[in-house]
Amino acid sequence: MDSAVRFRNVCLRYGKVVALDGIDLEIGSGEFFGILGPSGSGKTSCLRLIAGFDRPSDGAIELHGRSAASVPPYDRDVNTVFQDYALFPHMTIEQNVGFGLMVKGVNRRERRTRVGEMLEMVRLEGLGERRPSQLSGGQRQRVALARALVNRPSVLLLDEPLGALDLKLRQQMQVELRSLQRTLGITFIFVTHDQGEALSMSDRLAVFNRGRVEQVGTPREIYEKPATRFSAEFVGDSNIVERLDAGLRSGERGVFSLRPEKVHLSTREPAAREHATSVAGEVADVQFHGASVRYVVDVPDGRSMTAVVGNLGSRAEQPAAEPGTRVWLNWSSDDLHRLRESESG
Numbered sequence: 001m002d003s004a005v006r007f008r009n010v011c012l013r014y015g016k017v018v019a020l021d022g023i024d025l026e027i028g029s030g031e032f033f034g035i036l037g038p039s040g041s042g043k044t045s046c047l048r049l050i051a052g053f054d055r056p057s058d059g060a061i062e063l064h065g066r067s068a069a070s071v072p073p074y075d076r077d078v079n080t081v082f083q084d085y086a087l088f089p090h091m092t093i094e095q096n097v098g099f100g101l102m103v104k105g106v107n108r109r110e111r112r113t114r115v116g117e118m119l120e121m122v123r124l125e126g127l128g129e130r131r132p133s134q135l136s137g138g139q140r141q142r143v144a145l146a147r148a149l150v151n152r153p154s155v156l157l158l159d160e161p162l163g164a165l166d167l168k169l170r171q172q173m174q175v176e177l178r179s180l181q182r183t184l185g186i187t188f189i190f191v192t193h194d195q196g197e198a199l200s201m202s203d204r205l206a207v208f209n210r211g212r213v214e215q216v217g218t219p220r221e222i223y224e225k226p227a228t229r230f231s232a233e234f235v236g237d238s239n240i241v242e243r244l245d246a247g248l249r250s251g252e253r254g255v256f257s258l259r260p261e262k263v264h265l266s267t268r269e270p271a272a273r274e275h276a277t278s279v280a281g282e283v284a285d286v287q288f289h290g291a292s293v294r295y296v297v298d299v300p301d302g303r304s305m306t307a308v309v310g311n312l313g314s315r316a317e318q319p320a321a322e323p324g325t326r327v328w329l330n331w332s333s334d335d336l337h338r339l340r341e342s343e344s345g
């Protein structure tokens with residue numbers, strides 16, 4: 001894998017605040033790489049270092065295999081789409097998109113051609129004369145994208161670019177961004193706090209927590225094999241199984257994650273099976289999600305577990321468990337995944 005961006009033990013401090021605390025990360029050339037984490041976990045700080053707006057307090061950053069230490073932002077082959085788009089309100093869309101080229105001294109004719117190509121690519125042909133205030137949120141988002149891409153960067157940084165859009169538009173833009181990245185073949189580094197978005201869009205992603213990387217992997221690896229309790233709980237829904245460890249092969253102790261869709265719920269006691277565990281409980285809450293139903297079940301020791309059952313309609317019998325119903329939850333020990341404790345606690 002040719003690396004586009006590499007972090008070697010990078011720390012970033014703002015006075016006493018430690019924004020990044022020893023980041024090691026390698027992002028491949030041409031990857032769609034997600035950075036996922038809660039607010040304040042250091043995602044934007046990471047992008048600022050790549051763009052060169054900030055310098056690491058410790059450690060080193062390489063771009064395409066070369067130290068970035070002495071490369072100023074305008075000489076980095078990197079462009080950013082900011083969270084709030086940061087468009088110039090007094091300029092037309094064409095002027096906004098062409099701004100970077102003008103600063104670089106690209107002549108008017110070439111500018112017109114390249115801006116035209118970009119507007120076509122993000123499907124804004126014919127809107128070049130308008131100003132940002134005359135566009136919808138989704139259209140402004142595309143202008144920001146066109147403005148960053150017109151410079152033909154090899155790395156595009158996107159900081160929560162879809163956060164301001166409503167759900168339908170967001171889903172549509174997710175598909176468009178993915179296909180744009182495939183067409184262009186450049187590296188996209190996409191920051192989000194939305195786990196569904198990170199899983200569905202990324203080739204690989206890093207899970208951030210308090211300025212550290214908890215885990216790096218493909219969406220499937222992170223979902224199926226969360227490394228830490230934080231990953232297990234932040235990415236998707238998870239049962240953390242500590243004491244309900246009957247059914248484990250003897251000697252296996254520790255903390256495990258168990259995804260709710262791997263937990264079967266029945267209103268009758270299941271027959272004992274090898275490597276399977278069952279526990280009785282009482283339904284505390286039933287949440288209808290359309291495509292699935294989520295059951296929260298009180299189990300012994302004052303704990304609760306969740307089971308998610310697909311809404312299979314006429315193809316299967318639904319458990320029909322109301323709150324208060326006695327049910328049995330059972331799962332296979334193959335679906336338990338052992339967790340290590342997060343370093344950041």
Ligand code: ADP
Nearest residue numbers: 014017018019038039040041042043044045046
């Ligand atoms: P995220 O983008 O994941 O929400 P940030 O990278 O913006 O997180 O911030 C990481 C941490 O650094 C937070 O605790 C934030 O308050 C702090 N921080 C970010 N920028 C500054 C700054 N300019 N001055 C002081 N603290 C900052």
Ligand code: MG
Nearest residue numbers: 043044045159
């Ligand atoms: Mg941020």
